[in-house]
Amino acid sequence: MEIDGFRGRLITAGHADYDAARSVWNGSVDRRPRLIARCAGTADVAAAVRFARDHDLEIAVRGGGHNVAGTAVCDEGIVIDLSAMRSVRVDPAGRTVRVQGGALWGDVDEASQAHGLATTGGIVSHTGVAGLTLGGGIGFLMRRYGLTVDSLLAAEVVTADGGVVRASADDHPDLLWALRGGGGNFGVVTSFRFALHPVGPxxxxxxxxxxxxxxxxxxxxxxxxxxxxxxxxxxxxxxxxxxxxxxxxxxxxxxxxxxxxxxxxxxxxxxxxxxxxxxxxxxxxxxxxxxxxxxxxxxxxxxxxxxxxxxxxxxxxxxxxxxxxxxxxxxxxxxxxxxxxxxxxxxxxxxxxxxxxxxxxxxxxxxxxxxxxxxxxxxxxxxxxxxxxxxxxxxxxxxxxxxxxxxxxxxxLDADDGTSRVREAYGERVYRRLADVKVAYDPGNVFHLNKNIRPGATSPAVVGPSAGSPGRHRA
Ligand SMILES: Cc1cc2nc3c(=O)[nH]c(=O)nc-3n(C[C@H](O)[C@H](O)[C@H](O)COP(=O)(O)OP(=O)(O)OC[C@H]3O[C@@H](n4cnc5c(N)ncnc54)[C@H](O)[C@@H]3O)c2cc1C
Known part of the structure; x- marks a missing residue:
């Protein structure tokens, strides 16, 4: 399989690295994607999204691979794997950090602490920044500096049509609001910009x-x-x-x-x-x-x-x-x-x-x-x-x-926590607002191997597995 212009690595069954590349933190998850696209940058992510859509492949998105439900990997489809995109760039004067979508919290803590700065991250350093941030982000610093998403200033996102947008308070503020807790429903985040705060070292x-x-x-x-x-x-x-x-x-x-x-x-x-x-x-x-x-x-x-x-x-x-x-x-x-x-x-x-x-x-x-x-x-x-x-x-x-x-x-939430528990996570009002943003950025529910927000959903949907299910359940 080839993706035009793809600079990263394409890993398929039979490749020496296939088993390592398809394994996630939870060893009980055993799925066999048709293709793992280990992206080298934003252009690769966009190309992989377009390729998946052109070939009608399920898309799983991998940040740190830590989600217990194993939603970072799928059967049959494509894994858009950001694990090679881990750069972290600190601006000590501006007290911000730019983090690529496959970085782990250990990467961020280490780079930021070199300047006596930090932002709220998880309590285990090998957890991915992307998945944790997109769900909210709780940790030891949150009572002082808020959730991880409270320090999220902007994000670069590859959307369901393969385009690239920047979400910030000024650009696509509805998308930024949704990314601050709404999970991987709205696109693939290739980089985050966080505010940093004085901590320790x-x-x-x-x-x-x-x-x-x-x-x-x-x-x-x-x-x-x-x-x-x-x-x-x-x-x-x-x-x-x-x-x-x-x-x-x-x-x-x-x-x-x-x-x-x-x-x-x-x-x-x-x-x-x-x-x-x-x-x-x-x-x-x-x-x-x-x-x-x-x-x-x-x-x-x-x-x-x-x-x-x-x-x-x-x-x-x-x-x-x-x-x-x-x-x-x-x-x-x-x-x-x-x-x-x-x-x-x-x-x-x-x-x-x-x-x-x-x-x-x-x-x-x-x-x-x-x-x-x-x-x-x-x-x-x-x-x-x-x-x-x-x-x-x-x-x-x-x-x-x-x-x-x-x-x-x-x-x-784990793989057997159904749609009703996803709604429980947000409450009806926020869930509905997320469902509206989903319509704007992913009306076809291309990104649905996650804690899924159904586009435009207004009333409680059929209760069933919403995450990690290898089968298709697009809205
Ligand atoms: C040991 C351990 C400790 C943890 N501790 C904490 C903690 O202290 N605080 C806390 O808040 N949570 C914690 N968590 C939960 C953690 O937030 C989730 O497991 C989170 O999903 C991990 O993110 P990840 O990038 O590693 O996940 P992945 O498994 O890679 O991804 C999970 C989902 O996130 C989405 N996603 C991932 N990357 C991207 C991306 N770049 N763009 C768009 N969507 C993406 C996709 O929908 C994907 O299915 C912990 C988890 C573990 C296993």
Whole structure:
């Protein structure tokens, strides 16, 4: 297969790199595209879109390849693969950064931190910038600097007709609004421009860990602690067995524990004050909070979620951490069969909540916490283990039903989360506005292997898988 004028690499079955090129972060995803177009630049992306349309091929778009639903790869069709487009250019004076559409958060953090700057990114450095940004972007810096999309100033986009447009506050503002949370529905983003903010480069960060038996007490304390925390303090709670990381004392490896992972995006001295009460609560197994480079903190849990393991997620936003919700979490978090499975809760609020709900397509800004239940098993453990871990995640989510607010972070949805959950992510008003923008930029739903927004959809559509389904389901 040839694409006229294509400068990057075209990889097909039988090529030595085919299996590596079609694999994504979630090792349970096993799809065989007809063609992987590893693009070298914007012109390649545009050529690949036109080629796919001319040959009636399904299009999957790959940024970092991290989406748990595996939407970055398809069966039969073409993967427009941006993984070779990872350049990051910082303008320290203007405090902005230009990032190509296949970059990872580690690339951005490293380049920006060389100037003491950062923007809100994910908490694992090998996550892709594109998919994370297009879903909203939550992370340790969000309470101080907002979601990733709150720092998104502009984007270069290859649209469904193979054209190139720039979305900014002045050009195609409707498109910029939709890109700020509406996912990969509106085109292929070849580059992003973000605002940067002063961070570190040394920050006070790390986890405090307590025994699993103390979970309910710790979470009750944490609920009040988090509610009073300054915006500079980002915290993420991890519940599960302790991963065997070199930074964690060996006697704690694989022990069930609750960890509150902190990152204070201000002066270290202020951070010490902000986390003092947390460190003193109860009897921690370990207190690993210390001044460290922000970049090192952002990489600190990379090895706990490597590429190739099998993953299945269930997620929801939470109405709050009531005593009953805490009891449900404490009862279910350690019931997984695999020592690799865990749950993670992000504390939202701060700058995220200060913008109105429809400022960006990421809408659920008044949520205090969300939870992502991550079932994990090894490739050689498939079969019964996969079924047991999957059942655990579903059971856990089901038990949380009374505590759900009716919204969910779109980037945490898995392949079996149907159309109704995509609508849940946005709420009806924002979903409808997204559906209108979709009509303007992709009326034929060319980009539909994603958390799909149906063009012009006004009423709840048939409930069914919306992401990762290898079959065609254009509107
Ligand atoms: C270990 C891990 C940690 C995570 N931590 C966080 C976190 O801290 N905060 C957070 O907010 N999320 C987090 N996530 C979720 C993450 O935001 C999503 O998985 C996101 O989809 C990853 O982006 P990606 O580019 O790697 O995805 P990919 O799998 O490459 O792409 C996912 C979808 O995004 C779209 N897409 C990708 N690239 C482009 C592009 N250039 N142009 C247009 N559309 C594109 C496509 O629709 C594609 O199907 C995490 C995920 C993992 C696996």
């Amino acid at each position: 040394t920050v006070l960060a790390g986890p405090v860990l307590w025994a699993a038996d103390d979970t309910a007490d710790v979470l009750r304390f944490y609920r009040d602690f988090a509610a009073e925390a300054p915006d500079e303090l980002g915290t993420v709670v991890r519940l599960g067995t302790v991963p065997p990381l070199p930074a964690v004392p060996e006697e704690l490896h694989w022990r069930p524990a609750v960890a509150v992972v902190c990152c204070h995006a201000g002066a270290v001295r202020d951070g010490e004050r902000a986390v003092r009460a947390l460190r003193r609560f109860g009897r921690p197994l370990a207190d690993l909070v210390a001044p460290k480079p922000y970049v090192a903190h952002q990489r600190s849990t990379d090895d706990t979620v490597p590429h190739g393991w099998h993953y299945y997620w269930k997620a929801t936003d939470l109405a709050g951490l009531s005593d009953h919700a805490i009891a449900v979490i404490a009862d279910h978090a350690y019931e997984a069969g695999s020592p690799r499975s865990y749950a993670v809760m992000f504390h939202m609020g701060g700058a995220v909540a200060r913008l109105a709900g429809d400022t960006t397509a990421y809408a659920a800004r008044d949520v205090a916490h969300n939870i992502n239940i991550d079932a994990v098993w090894l490739p050689e453990e498939s079969g019964e283990r996969a079924a047991a871990e999957t059942a655990w995640a579903r059971r856990f989510l089901h038990a949380l039903q009374p505590h759900r607010v009716g919204s969910v972070y779109v980037n945490f």
